[in-house]
Amino acid sequence: MRTWNPQLEWEAQRMKIVIVGDGKVGYNLTKQLSKEGHDIVVIDSNKDVLQESVETLDVMVVHGNGASLKVQKQANVANCDLLIAATSADELNMLCCIVARKLGDAHTIARVRNPEYAEQLIFLKEELGLSLTINPELAAARETFKLLQFPSFLRRDSFAKGKVEIVELILREGGLLDGQKLSELYKIAKVNVLVCAVEREGKAYIPDGNFCLQKKDKIYVTAPSHELTSLIKHLGLVTHKVRDVMIIGGSRIAYYLAMSLLGAGVAVKIIEQRRERCLELAEMLPKATIIHGAGANQEVLLEEGIRETDAVVTLTDMDEENLIVSMYANHLGVPKVVTKINRTEYTEVFRDKGIDCVISPKQITANDIVRYVRAMQNTSGGSVLTLHRLVDDMVEALEFRANATTRHLGETLAQIQLKKGILIACITRYGKVIIPRGNDTIELNDTVVVVTTSDRLYKDLNDIFLDGPVPANTYGTTDPNRS
Structure with a gap:
């Protein structure tokens, strides 16, 4: 029987989701979407992998070919909200989506990996009935390329159409930030940035201005993309430019x-x-x-x-x-080493071996699809535009757009009451990036980046606001890195 985590801030509108393909990507999606409270049916032609999903996850399974009309009827695709085709065969994934759209009115997402299909998908997206196409390999390559552009960063996640980034850094002993309070960050970095999360000894922190950084901390810094070069320079980070790359494996x-x-x-x-x-x-x-x-x-x-x-x-x-x-x-x-890993559950062990910079195609795919699902759940606008998981999935950074239904428009952040553990990391207004202070406001059509622990599932910007008295230290959550 499905149990609901009492720590969740809201009980999501359950959706009926059918996932075709129970491989690495499919299983990871099933695990995450099931955790978020959705009713999941998994289709696969391999009985062994289906048995594993039944034993470890709270899902229903159907054995068979996911493109078969008979099998899709058995999985009740006609009445589902979303079908995700994530098998290893592009053609099968596209056929699954076509059949699903013929059966009902479900949204459909296809995993399509072959670069030769890129142009055809743009041309035939409407005819194929595809709501979204996902290419895990292309997404992983793009993320790797961004990391090679700035070798000092262990990770780069983009928001506001690339205008804002959250970058991951590790603090070395004796570095400029070792032993410093976050309230002193601007004096050191000389760039208007904000530390939105810290990983220390396997634990995640959403810090305030009194938080004191230590060597070996992994910090997640929100910064305008055009300021990244200045950030590296002022923090005294290595600026070794990558001129040649050795790639192991011709995938x-x-x-x-x-x-x-x-x-x-x-x-x-x-x-x-x-x-x-x-x-x-x-x-x-x-x-x-x-x-x-x-x-x-x-x-x-x-x-x-x-x-x-x-x-x-x-x-x-x-x-x-x-x-x-x-x-x-x-x-x-x-100088720079990037490692592709599928079994991300062992990331902490890997890091003890010096593996700091990791990419996971299945995790990138899951994040994109979870973002899409949360946007589907939203009925009032202001839904999730971008979603990235930080600190080994213990923290989420979500980007929302403020619309006419968003509460507290025009109020200063110092006046707004937020739920505990929420940090407003960035506001973007007409292309201008605002690293927020207490006197800043959220206005109509702004995009807002919110950081919170991942046990709190938010699908709408209004979900972050607190109804009732202002709790102690609320202002500290909106403006944590300044005294």
């Missing part, structure tokens, strides 16, 4: 990433074990250097110049291989 992510890097004038070398794939990559990426060899082989890595490269990105299909190569690259002193 689709490697192809997408190489295209972006080559377009930016960065030299690319890809090491791939499969000869056939090497030939494909050589044809698709004539400006890249393609090496046929085992990426986990120490001799191959040394011979291909891993010691001299500016960055190593491990993109094989095996987490273990990615971890080993990344640890070796860190050991050799490679």
Whole structure:
């Protein structure tokens, strides 16, 4: 029987969601959406993986081909709100969505990975009945490219159409922020930024101005995108520019990433074990250097110049291989190492081994789809525009748009009563980025970035406001990093 977490701030409107495909992406989606209180039916042709979902998650399952009319009827797709097709076959995913739209009026999301389909999807999106298409590999490549642009950051999450970012930094012993109170941040950084979350010894904090930073803290800083270079400079962070990148594994992510890097004038070398794939990559990426060899082989890595490269990105299909190569690259002193990991539940263990900069295609996909689902639930406007999870999923950063139904428009943040544990990290107004202070306001059509712990599920900007007396320290949650 489904139980509801009493700590949740609101009980979501349950939606009926059918997920086709119970692989890594499908299972992660099932886990997250089930946790948020939705009724989930999973379709898969593999009985073993379905059995695992039944045993570990509160979901219904249907065995069979997700594109089959009979199977979709058995899963009651005609009466569902959303169908997500996340199998490993693009064509099957698109067919699943077509059948679902014929059966009922459900929203449909398809996982489509083949770059050759990109143009067709834009052309045929309406005919296929697709509400949203997701390409985990392309999204992972874009995130990796952003990390390579600013090697000092462990992570970069964008809001307000790229005008605002939350970046992750680790504090080194003796650094400018070691031992400093957040109220002193502006004097040190000389840039109008805000620390919206801190990870310390496996715990997440949404800090106030009295919070004192320590070495080894991981801090999440909200800043205008155009100020990132100044932030790095004033904090005395390493500014090593990436001019050449070694990619281990010739996956689709490697192809997408190489295209972006080559377009930016960065030299690319890809090491791939499969000869056939090497030939494909050589044809698709004539400006890249393609090496046929085992990426986990120490001799191959040394011979291909891993010691001299500016960055190593491990993109094989095996987490273990990615971890080993990344640890070796860190050991050799490679300035920037990015590791693709699917089993994110072990991230804390990985970090103890020096694996700080991690990307997870399945997690990126889940975040995009959860954002879409929360927007579907919203009936009053002001729904979630962007959603990113921080601090090993313990914290969420959500972007909302203020509309005519949003309460407290025009009131100063010092006057607004917020629920406990809420931080307003940023306001964007007509393209201008505002790192908020107590005398700032929320106005019509503003976008607002809100940070909170992930056990509080918010789907509307109005959900963050507190009805009733002002609790102690409420103002501290809106303006935490200033005295």
